Amino acid sequence: METTLGASLPTLAILGGTGHEGSALAQRWVRAGYHVFIGSRLAERAAQVATELNASVGTELAQGLENAAAAQAGDIVVLTVPPEAQLPTLVSVRAHLAGKILVDATARVDARDPRPPEGKPSGRRAQDLLGPEVRVVAAFQNVPAHALKKLDQELASDVLVCADDAEARSVVVGLAEAAGMRAYEAGGLDNGLIVEGLTALLIAMNKRYKSRSGGIRVSGISK
Ligand SMILES: NC(=O)c1ccc[n+]([C@@H]2O[C@H](COP(=O)([O-])OP(=O)(O)OC[C@H]3O[C@@H](n4cnc5c(N)ncnc54)[C@H](OP(=O)(O)O)[C@@H]3O)[C@@H](O)[C@H]2O)c1
Known part of the structure; x- marks a missing residue:
C-alpha cells in the first residue's frame, strides 16, 4: 500500500466513520497518506476513534468531527451509516455537499433476513435527494x-x-486502489441495486459457511 504523504491528495470525510465499515476504510486511507475527517453524531466519539487510529498507524492524519463539520471539511465525503440512517444523515449535511463527490457504501440488506433490496438502489436514493450539485458514487x-x-x-x-x-x-476507483483494493467501474447508479443484491447473497453465504469475510472477485477483465 502507498504510504507517501502527498499534499495534493484530496481530504476525505467519512460520516459514520466510527463504525465497522467507516473505520476500516479510514485506517486504509490514513495509511495511504490521506487526511481523513472521521464523522460522528458525537464529536467526542469521533475524536476518540481518530486518536486510536492515529496511534495505530503512527500518523496525525485522522481528525474527529461531528458529521456536518466533517462533511464541510472533506473534499470527498464517504457515507457509512446504517441503511435507516442514510437519508436522514444526508439531509443533515446536505448544505456541505454541493460540488463534491459523495461515496455511498449503503447496502440496504437486513443481515437477519438477507434478500435483494426493493425499489431504488441506495445511490439513486441519495442522488435523488441531493440533486445534480452532488456527484453520488455507490x-x-x-x-x-x-x-x-x-x-x-x-x-x-x-x-x-x-x-x-x-x-x-474513476476518482473513486482510484481511492479504492490507494487503499489496497481492486476496483472496477461498474456502470451507472442504477446498477447499484445489483451490487446491493450481491451483498444479500454474500451475507447468506457467510451464514451458511460460518464466515465473516465472503467477497466477490471479478475475472476475465484486465485493467
Ligand atoms: N459492516 C460491513 O461489513 C459493511 C460492508 C459493506 C457495506 N456496509 C454498509 O456500510 C454502512 C455502515 O455499516 P456498519 O456495519 O459500519 O454500521 P455500524 O458500525 O453499525 O454504524 C456505523 C456508524 O453509523 C452511526 N450510526 C448508527 N446509527 C445511526 C443513526 N440512527 N443515525 C445516524 N448515524 C448512526 C454510528 O456512528 P456515531 O454513533 O458515531 O454517529 C456508527 O458508528 C451500512 O449502510 C452498510 O450497509 C457495511
Whole structure:
C-alpha cells in the first residue's frame, strides 16, 4: 500500500466513520497518506476513534468531527451509516455537499433476513435527494469491514463502483486502489441495486459457511 504523504491528495470525510465499515476504510486511507475527517453524531466519539487510529498507524492524519463539520471539511465525503440512517444523515449535511463527490457504501440488506433490496438502489436514493450539485458514487457495498481490517491478508473482495458521472466513478476507483483494493467501474447508479443484491447473497453465504469475510472477485477483465 502507498504510504507517501502527498499534499495534493484530496481530504476525505467519512460520516459514520466510527463504525465497522467507516473505520476500516479510514485506517486504509490514513495509511495511504490521506487526511481523513472521521464523522460522528458525537464529536467526542469521533475524536476518540481518530486518536486510536492515529496511534495505530503512527500518523496525525485522522481528525474527529461531528458529521456536518466533517462533511464541510472533506473534499470527498464517504457515507457509512446504517441503511435507516442514510437519508436522514444526508439531509443533515446536505448544505456541505454541493460540488463534491459523495461515496455511498449503503447496502440496504437486513443481515437477519438477507434478500435483494426493493425499489431504488441506495445511490439513486441519495442522488435523488441531493440533486445534480452532488456527484453520488455507490461503492464498497460488498467489501466486508472484517476483511478490510486484516491488513496483513490479501483482500479477496473487489470493489464495484457505480455512478452516473464517469469522472467521479474513476476518482473513486482510484481511492479504492490507494487503499489496497481492486476496483472496477461498474456502470451507472442504477446498477447499484445489483451490487446491493450481491451483498444479500454474500451475507447468506457467510451464514451458511460460518464466515465473516465472503467477497466477490471479478475475472476475465484486465485493467
Ligand atoms: N459492516 C460491513 O461489513 C459493511 C460492508 C459493506 C457495506 N456496509 C454498509 O456500510 C454502512 C455502515 O455499516 P456498519 O456495519 O459500519 O454500521 P455500524 O458500525 O453499525 O454504524 C456505523 C456508524 O453509523 C452511526 N450510526 C448508527 N446509527 C445511526 C443513526 N440512527 N443515525 C445516524 N448515524 C448512526 C454510528 O456512528 P456515531 O454513533 O458515531 O454517529 C456508527 O458508528 C451500512 O449502510 C452498510 O450497509 C457495511
